[in-house]
Amino acid sequence: MTDLEAREAPPGAGALRRAAPALLGYAAVRALGLLVLALWSAGRGKSAYTLLTARWDALWYTRVAELGYGYEVRLPNGDVHSNLAFFPLLPWLERLLHAVTPLSYADGGFVVSLIASLAAAWGVFAVADHVYGRRAGVCAVLLWAVLPVGIVQSMAYSESLFTALAAWALYALLTGRWVTAGVLASLCGLTRPVGLAVVAAVWAAGITSFVRDRSTAPAPGARAEEHASPLLGDRTEQRARRGRRTLALLLAPLGAAGYVLWVGHRTGGGPLGYLDVQAGWRNGFDGGYAFARFVADKFTSVPGALAGLGLIVGVGLVVRLYVVCVRQRQPLPLLVYAGVVTALALCASSYFGSKPRLLLPAFPLLLPLALALSRLRPRRSALVLGSVAVASAVYGALWLNGSGPP
Template sequence: MSVAAPDAVPVRDDVKRRLWDAAGGWHGAAVAVGILALSRLVQLVLLVGLDRRTAEPAGLRATLLVWDGGWFTRAAAGYPHGYTYATDGSLEGNELAFFPLFPMLIRGLSHVGMDPGTAALTVSWLASIGAAVALHLLGTSLWGRRSGWALVAICCTAPMSVVLSMAYSESLFLALLAGMFVAAHRQVWWAAGLLGLGCALTRPTGAAAAIALAVAALLAVRSDPARKWPPLLAAGVALSGVPAFLAWVGWRVGDPDAWFRIQTAGWGTSFDFGSSTLAFLGDTLTSSQGWVPMSVALILLAAAAAATVALWGRPWLPLTVYGVVAMVLVYGQAGYYHSKPRLLLPVLLTLLPAVIAAGRARPRVAVLAIAAWSAFGLWYGAYMLTVWPYTI
């Protein structure tokens, strides 16, 4: 399987070291934002409809601010100075588990008069627009314009893409991640470094993005040794992000392992090399566990199969490295099994076979296939947020 779409267009020499190609970028970006807007509109309609059918409707705003949204808005008000304990003395999770960039942006908008909830949703929705544009640029740079639009459509309607409308950090992370890859591919190293640092300060998976940027930097140094410092500095900046935040949490609490202990205490998150994921799959596929656990198990298996197909096609190495490391982090950690489809959303590697196939297919076939995918993905996310009673 080749990963080059038939309409793939290499970046021209005159725009190779620019993030934006004004000659063709505005139309492509407008279509990408239109795709995002349509997906969000359908998602919101589904959310309202399903919420009204529940025993105790929460309302759209409250629904979009649940779970991690509350943690992020509280983190925006300020991080605690130490551990948090329950009344029985057991360690609990607290806001220090959440990386700082998203809360910082919420806090910035709060200073201009927005309440924290509105600020959180505003950041998320604006970041979703940035993610749509950056995903289009990434797909267009690697496989061609049709594949760029397909990447936007498939990613923005995937199961659990509902978080792109919520006060969650996935939209911000996706925007920074795709932008980082575009910058690295076009060798705009100052932007790649800053965007990579932003990834690393948004989610723990930013470590995978930083490693991928380091791979892109090494490839650039090998091809042009005389211009080695810009890519190496970009990689160094990105690689510093996750360790810096973990060290800051350790310093603030007075325990070098503080972030990991808080994660485990609050959400059962720890790296167990995939044993809990394998146990979940085994239990779910061999016993009656209900349809939601079964759907999560099938999503995990389908994502692993799609990633294998993508790797067979040997995509761009930095994207490959990021995808593999990110999947190891998702599959290798213990935690809530029903959160894993959300954690898979920014991996991108699992979407490549569908994206490339859509770029090669006749437009009508591609549109119908993506529409079918979207119908399931958007409904699934709305159901998990309104009907499913547990955190996503």
């Protein structure tokens, strides 16, 4: 267990009071975003609520909740878009809320998103507070809220649910709650394919901890009193900790593995059947080749060249932030998680416009910026965040009333 893991976590009520400024700030940013969206949509004769709950992927999730799996769309070019591409946890929750309340499936997705986004904000705060302190935690939450595609946090999408589960899984790892981390990682695997990032973080932390314990174990034949250490505890506690750690490693991949294997069985494609489903959407992992070609194609015209240059700058910024995270020696679980999320987002072979949305759960990338903001005078950091919040709200309204998230 590292020094970070050894720090005592605050009790429940105290933790909520400690996180209150971050949660209130987050709610204010999201309320601003929804208000601007409502006004913009009304001016264009559209329903903001429909944009949030019954368009794009949100519609696919509600169809899974209502009809179950098996729905597919065959396109003229021969592609098959199957709803098996969408992981089941969000539709399960939509179905549950529909069963126990008067809410429709779409309403249920919106409610889940609102609650999950607050849980995610609290989780982001908990992680950042644990690593860098309270002010950095508040700044991290507000930075996550004001991301240009932050409006997705209020949509009936799975990003908020996934980020909530992932953030609390990482916090559980940082505080030595191994079984909790394993369970949450398994739920992440039932939410989005990128749940593999949380599984990787659990395994990296677990294996490192096993190696550390082995390196500090007394040599064979040595007298026990010569190697006694209060950090290791007695042998019973060591065995119990190893057992919890092993259980976490076993639990973490169950969600993703279970769904992927079920899809393979249902489609007859075997263990790799889910990849065939994704191929029907022309989605896969090619190491970033297709994305690089997409960016290169932008430079065939002057307006396109500006867009291509913007994409290069954006990718460079993401990579730069990750390098800074490494240099600042963030805890290993955060580095592994952010690295896998970033790699999967940037190296997917299709839906290039969705990459900012796919990066939304990679909140550890924001921690260097949060730390820098926390060192500014409060008035100056508030001015920066407030200005970005307004710009983000306007962009979110423009985006959803235009092309929207693919």
